[in-house]
Structure formats: structure tokens, C-alpha cells
Amino acid sequence: MEKIFQLNSEQATEVLAKQLAQLVFQPCIIFLQGDLGAGKTTFVRYFIKSLNFQGFIKSPTYTLVETYELSQMTIYHYDLYRLKTAAELELIGIRDYFIKPAVHFIEWPEKGLQFLPNPDIIIQLAWLADHSRKIVMTANSALGTVLLTKIAEK
Numbered sequence: 645m646e647k648i649f650q651l652n653s654e655q656a657t658e659v660l661a662k663q664l665a666q667l668v669f670q671p672c673i674i675f676l677q678g679d680l681g682a683g684k685t686t687f688v689r690y691f692i693k694s695l696n697f698q699g700f701i702k703s704p705t706y707t708l709v710e711t712y713e714l715s716q717m718t719i720y721h722y723d724l725y726r727l728k729t730a731a732e733l734e735l736i737g738i739r740d741y742f743i744k745p746a747v748h749f750i751e752w753p754e755k756g757l758q759f760l761p762n763p764d765i766i767i768q769l770a771w772l773a774d775h776s777r778k779i780v781m782t783a784n785s786a787l788g789t790v791l792l793t794k795i796a797e798k
């Protein structure tokens with residue numbers, strides 16, 4: 645199952661991220677794909693903010709993963725862009741991150757596919773114009789299908 649959105653402003657991205665945040669429950673794995681600057685981190689930021697997180701949400705570009713312990717859920721936000729080999733994921737103990745229930749957002753999953761579990765949802769972002777993005781959400785599990793069914797196409 646697939647849903648397609650054209651988001652003509654950052655605010656539209658915010659609305660969609662918030663919608664997903666209201667529906668999601670752990671464990672859930674979400675891949676984010678798209679070019680540099682497509683809006684992957686921006687989407688995750690709005691998702692986390694909508695759950696009333698007050699702190700600064702930084703891009704995990706250098707740290708590989710940032711953790712958010714929220715009252716509703718634990719969120720792991722990864723950016724694998726800087727991985728040199730997929731095996732580095734083993735070295736940082738990636739397996740341990742998937743033991744307890746959490747919501748995982750993984751940017752650049754293609755850099756570490758062999759060490760990652762299958763995603764429930766794949767979000768592909770593409771640049772259309774300065775403030776306009778196309779988002780394709782694909783369900784890749786029963787949970788993913790349930791979630792996508794509930795997201796309103798706007």
C-alpha cells in the first residue's frame with residue numbers, strides 16, 4: 645500500500661508528521677529516503693516536536709543516532725549517511741537498539757540495510773520546489789498498512 649502527498653509548505657510537512665505521531669505505536673521502524681536536503685530530518689523533527697518534546701532536536705549526522713525518551717514512546721533517530729561500511733553498525737551495537745520497543749526513524753537506511761530489520765513504513769521524500777516536497781509513504785508490514793490506512797491524504 646502506498647500514499648502520496650504533495651506538501652507545498654513546511655507547515656504541510658508538520659501537519660503530516662503530527663498525524664503520523666498521533667497514530668504510531670512502538671515497536672515501529674520507519675525508513676526515510678531521499679536526497680540531501682529532501683526533508684528527512686525536518687519530518688522527524690516535526691514528529692518529535694508534536695509529542696511535546698521541548699529540547700533541541702539535532703540531526704544525528706555526526707552521532708549516528710539520537711535518543712528521545714518521551715512519555716508516549718522512545719524514539720531513535722538515525723542518520724547513516726556517514727557510515728563507511730555497514731559492518732560499523734554491528735560495532736556500535738545496533739542490535740541492542742532494537743531490543744526494547746521503540747519507534748525508529750532511519751535516514752539513509754541504504755547504507756546499512758544488511759544490519760537493519762525490515763521497516764514497517766518507507767517514506768520517500770523528493771524536492772519539487774523551494775518549499776514544496778513530494779512524499780511517498782509505502783507500507784511494508786501489517787502494522788505499516790494499518791497506520792497508512794489511517795493517514796488522510798490531503
Ligand SMILES: Nc1ncnc2c1ncn2[C@@H]1O[C@H](COP(=O)(O)OP(=O)(O)OP(=O)(O)O)[C@@H](O)[C@H]1O
Nearest residue numbers: 653654657680681682683684685686774775776777
Ligand atoms: N515542505 C517542506 N518539507 C520539509 N522540508 C522543507 C520543506 N520546505 C522547505 N524545507 C526545507 O528543506 C530543508 C530540508 O533539510 P533536512 O535537513 O530536513 O534534509 P534531509 O533530508 O534530512 O537531508 P540530509 O540527507 O542531509 O540529512 C530544510 O532546510 C527545510 O527547512
Ligand SMILES: [Mg+2]
Nearest residue numbers: 684685703751
Ligand atoms: Mg537529515
